[in-house]
Amino acid sequence: MPNSVAVKRAARLDLDRFLPYRLSVLSNRVSGAIARQYSDRFGLTIPEWRVMAVLGSTPGLSAREVAERTAMDKVQVSRAVDSLMRARRVARLADAEDGRILRLTLTPKGHAIYDAVVPVALQLEELLLSALAPAERRALDGLLKKLALQAGLLGDRVRKNP
Amino acid sequence: MPNSVAVKRAARLDLDRFLPYRLSVLSNRVSGAIARQYSDRFGLTIPEWRVMAVLGSTPGLSAREVAERTAMDKVQVSRAVDSLMRARRVARLADAEDGRILRLTLTPKGHAIYDAVVPVALQLEELLLSALAPAERRALDGLLKKLALQAGLLGDRVRKNP
DNA sequence: GGCAATTAGTTTCATTTGAAACTATATTCG
DNA sequence: CGAATATAGTTTCAAATGAAACTAATTGCC
Numbered sequence: 001m002p003n004s005v006a007v008k009r010a011a012r013l014d015l016d017r018f019l020p021y022r023l024s025v026l027s028n029r030v031s032g033a034i035a036r037q038y039s040d041r042f043g044l045t046i047p048e049w050r051v052m053a054v055l056g057s058t059p060g061l062s063a064r065e066v067a068e069r070t071a072m073d074k075v076q077v078s079r080a081v082d083s084l085m086r087a088r089r090v091a092r093l094a095d096a097e098d099g100r101i102l103r104l105t106l107t108p109k110g111h112a113i114y115d116a117v118v119p120v121a122l123q124l125e126e127l128l129l130s131a132l133a134p135a136e137r138r139a140l141d142g143l144l145k146k147l148a149l150q151a152g153l154l155g156d157r158v159r160k161n162p
Numbered sequence: 163m164p165n166s167v168a169v170k171r172a173a174r175l176d177l178d179r180f181l182p183y184r185l186s187v188l189s190n191r192v193s194g195a196i197a198r199q200y201s202d203r204f205g206l207t208i209p210e211w212r213v214m215a216v217l218g219s220t221p222g223l224s225a226r227e228v229a230e231r232t233a234m235d236k237v238q239v240s241r242a243v244d245s246l247m248r249a250r251r252v253a254r255l256a257d258a259e260d261g262r263i264l265r266l267t268l269t270p271k272g273h274a275i276y277d278a279v280v281p282v283a284l285q286l287e288e289l290l291l292s293a294l295a296p297a298e299r300r301a302l303d304g305l306l307k308k309l310a311l312q313a314g315l316l317g318d319r320v321r322k323n324p
Numbered sequence: 325g326g327c328a329a330t331t332a333g334t335t336t337c338a339t340t341t342g343a344a345a346c347t348a349t350a351t352t353c354g
Numbered sequence: 355c356g357a358a359t360a361t362a363g364t365t366t367c368a369a370a371t372g373a374a375a376c377t378a379a380t381t382g383c384c
Contacts, residue, residue, distance in 0.1 A: 024192075026309055030185060144184050150289075237333090239373065262333075
């Protein structure tokens with residue numbers, strides 16, 4: 001093979017088949033549709049709703065714990081809590097043991113909203129999932145679990161190789 | 163049933179099992195890891211990369227067509243093109259037939275970057291997919307197709323019921 | 325031809341976002 | 355004890371974002 005500096009054509013990249021891109025478009029579409037519902041019907045942003053959602057099932061979390069469970073950052077949580085408190089949907093109380101910690105709960109008003117939003121959320125999810133048969137739903141669940149786990153590693157890997 | 167105003171407890175909502183939420187967290191993690199790579203290694207933002215990605219496989223698109231294919235909005239495309247042009251990675255030329263349209267292409271410099279980024283992108287995707295067996299990958303592909311389709315309807319449905 | 329309505333793309337402006345700095349409390353360790 | 359360090363949460367400031375207004379060219383229609 002004389003004079004061979006092989007021309008390395010990049011492997012073809014088709015955005016429509018590129019998993020990160022597909023996930024992003026799908027997630028944005030779904031979140032967009034949901035955000036519109038929450039905003040139109042309940043005056044809630046997605047971060048606000050996420051905070052309410054975790055407090056609904058686990059009252060008494062601190063802001064940091066909320067951030068942990070929702071994969072939001074602490075600034076986002078702080079701001080969401082701020083606006084929820086101004087709307088009297090969330091209340092907080094200093095922790096008895098650690099003065100830095102503020103424990104968050106839904107107020108009765110917040111709980112009423114929570115109880116109204118949950119069915120809407122579940123209905124939207126069901127509308128999305130209605131495209132899948134039960135076996136497919138189970139398969140999706142398993143696949144997403146594996147991908148979420150792997151994505152965690154991926155994040156670490158990237159963070160550790162600067 | 164005397165005095166019965168049934169207390170309707172909302173169906174329980176567990177964020178960790180709520181599909182829209184899972185998609186959002188997964189997509190954000192993946193996009194975050196990728197964005198870091200693109201930014202660190204090539205000085206590209208995700209919108210910039212998306213524009214380059216479609217132009218790499220389909221040169222001569224207009225900004226509107228790029229927006230269509232990437233699910234970005236036209237403002238985002240306009241800004242990404244602007245910065246790519248300032249970096250001499252993308253060039254544009256007025257369409258001969260329609261004076262409003264500017265046809266976009268990668269410059270040689272842009273193409274060189276494209277050829278360097280593609281393997282990195284594919285490698286990241288492969289790292290993510292390495293958690294799945296071939297049959298699982300095919301299953302995922304089919305499930306995402308159905309969900310993407312359904313999410314489209316969902317968006318429409320929501321838009322049409324104000 | 326020429327005026328109204330569309331379409332491509334950019335700019336403006338107000339809002340959202342995130343990184344880093346900051347405040348206040350808690351813990352560690354010499 | 356008390357200085358150094360760590361953690362919870364807030365504030366600040368600069369950059370990213372998106373809706374709406376805007377410019378410029380085109381098409382439809384009388």
